[in-house]
Amino acid sequence: MTSHYFSFADADVVLRSAAPHATEFRVHKSLLSAASPFFKHMFALPQKPLSTACPEVPVIDVYEPKSTLEALLRFVYPTSRPSIDTLDELTPILEAAMKYDMVSVIDILRARLVAPDFARVAPTRVYAIACRFDLEEEAKVASRHTLNVNVLDCPLHDDLKHITAYAYHRLLDLHRKRAKAAQELLQLSEDVKCMQCNGARYHAFLPPKWWSDFHERAKQELAVRPTTDVVFSMPFLAHSAQAGCERCAGSILDAHWFLDQLKRKIDDLPSTI
Template sequence: MDTCTALHKYTGIEDEPPVDAGAPFDRGDIILRSADNVDFHFHKLLLSLASSFFSNMFSLPQPGSFDDAADRTKHGLPIIPVTEKSVVLRKLLSFCSPVYDTDVPVLENLDIVMSVLDAADKYDMKRVGIFIVRMIAAPRFLEKEPMRVFAIACRYRSEAETLEAARYMLRFAVWEPAYVSELDFISGSDFQRLVKYHASCGQAMTQLARLWSTYPLPSLDCKFCRKKGVSRLSLKEYQDSVVEALRIRPSVESLLNPEWIDSMVKRAGSCFGCRRESTEDVC
């Protein structure tokens, strides 16, 4: 049993006949067969330009008698079986197309991002990998999974995206983000730099009080509150609360957090009138 046949048996693609991927992967001088038995026609030249792995492969002497090996050819074109599934291979080859600069392939989620990045790394497609990593700092990824974005950008040494993700992480306390598997691919020193950056930004927030002038709080001119003996929130209490909130989560988003605003409102007064005035001032 040759290597190609063994790979077919291992991936199970001999159980079902291969299907064509369709346009735009219906033309070329080579066929890449995915792990789920989808055939992608592509051009050797484009693969060689995008990947040193394939460039080296195509520069080697090719086995003869392709026409006599049905499992190695299709319509006279050589077949290269790969271990990636069609959904990943379609994205990867799209990035190798000369039109991807104007028609960028959609990466729906970070699982797809990682699968395509792993394939690009495997086939030594450096330019494709760099381009994909630059895409992960999009708000739709950062807002949903900032720690994963940080770890991926850090793993691929993309400085701008790593810093952008680290800045986004300031919205959280350093202990809040949950573990993600991508952290296994970065070093302890990489993670320590994130913690140190977070701590430095938090410490800088403690200097705010020195820069503040007087910020008057809403007057709690409420007979009910005065009768109940509710004292108004002092300027120092307000400033200390702001500094503490920003020390833990050094981002302006911390002061827009409904929980923090609610705590300020409750301390400012007990009746609806006071709470409404205080909410308007804080917001």
Template sequence: MADTKKIAIAQAPFDDHNCDIILRSANGVDFHVFKLILSLVSPVFKDMFALPQGESQSNISSVPVITVTESSTTLDSLLLLCYPAATPTFGSFNDAKAVMEAASKYDMQTALGRAGDLVMAQFLSHRCLDLYAVSCQFGWPHHARTAATRSLEIKDLGRPSHMFNGIRDISALDLHRLLDYHYKCGIAAQAVGSSLSWLEPSHKPMQMWKDCTCKPDVGVKLQKNFGNVYVTSLFHEYLVFSGKKLLARPCESTLLSELSHYNRVITDATECSSCRSTVVEDMHNFRALYISRVKKVIAAIEGV
């Protein structure tokens, strides 16, 4: 047992001397809390409080002390999740994971749910694979889907270089579902530029497939839902190139960041006196339609 002289008191709101129970962290910090609040959020603590309490181990007269295995950092965030109008900020993903594991240990389902929402908001941008893992671990299908969708920004997911810490906490089936989802999204996203059958007839006047006498080497013939049209060879190259990129990284940012072939179409068209006035706007509008369609087909993919 830690020496009483070395025991510290937690910061507000866990320093209230009117408390009726003290939780002592593994590193010797006392949290002054209330049985009613803990009993409402945790069946484990409720059952614990029903047992006869030992003599007080604190300098607060008649207040029992329960020593727990969690650190003060974990305990502070965990208890904040249980208190109304209190929201913790996690110092790291590992800190957040320790809090979620503690919430599960004490069967604090409301606190666990809040922790899941907070960790998704705080770490989704750079820890999507680990968030997918914890979502599988704690049974959060909606968060698993969100994290899996964000993982589409990872190129060629599934190669050995994409090891992540959370892989130790999920089953092979969960990992397979994630990789299968990424692959299916890549196939669906690549197919968007393969046929263009999804384009509305109103988009036919766009410059990229407009018959232009200054471009005798008009490229590949494609079937559309509004009949047979032609596209310039450079625009066809753009569709093929972007499709390959989407197969490996099926997300909106792929189309926004891969600019080499996009810019080549524009540069080529600006050499034509009749094309140069519209090609920039047409390519911008087409890419917006392209992105919208990619997002739509990905949203329809099931698997996580």
């Protein structure tokens, strides 16, 4: 079987994908050599012609399946790039690009790996893949996105088999330290008041009832997801307003400056491995 995309008449080498759907890709040594030091060195060695369709052209058997090899070559050749819509599609292509040292393809796939539709939806998987291939910058980006999820309650995936205990510990350590630091910042300013909660003892500092509820739930939330996305959301604050007195909702509105400052302090905490 010959590839639909790669069946050039002037090809001087054939790459044959792995069984069971072995496919011949009739390509050019010059392009592969420019894209890959691996192939450049390989082509310096004598190649035995084995192609039945074109006996004068040497054939190289590779371990990649048809879909992976085709996608890889589409990144190398000046043709339409393949659409990579899932991490299951990206990982084998990235693995092949790493194997053949195709730097330009690796750079494209690194950017795709940390695109929002991957990093936000499956941050722990992205982190695991980045660590597997020693992509430190991408691992840092992914680690920031993991702050929005409970890393101890994420779906178990085979990607985690390929990372070290050290890499996983780094992620847990980030969550633990940031959660602790964020919880310690939950200190109420004495300028935040509630007319009804303070009542006759207005000159004595008593925390509004909404703060007591907010403080307790925020500590619990930050312990699991040490980010500000949930604890400063309207539903979260509304719950605290309802848990307080009749004037606590107004107190929360008046304390917007304090909540903004608190949010910024938490956001400024170290957020990557």
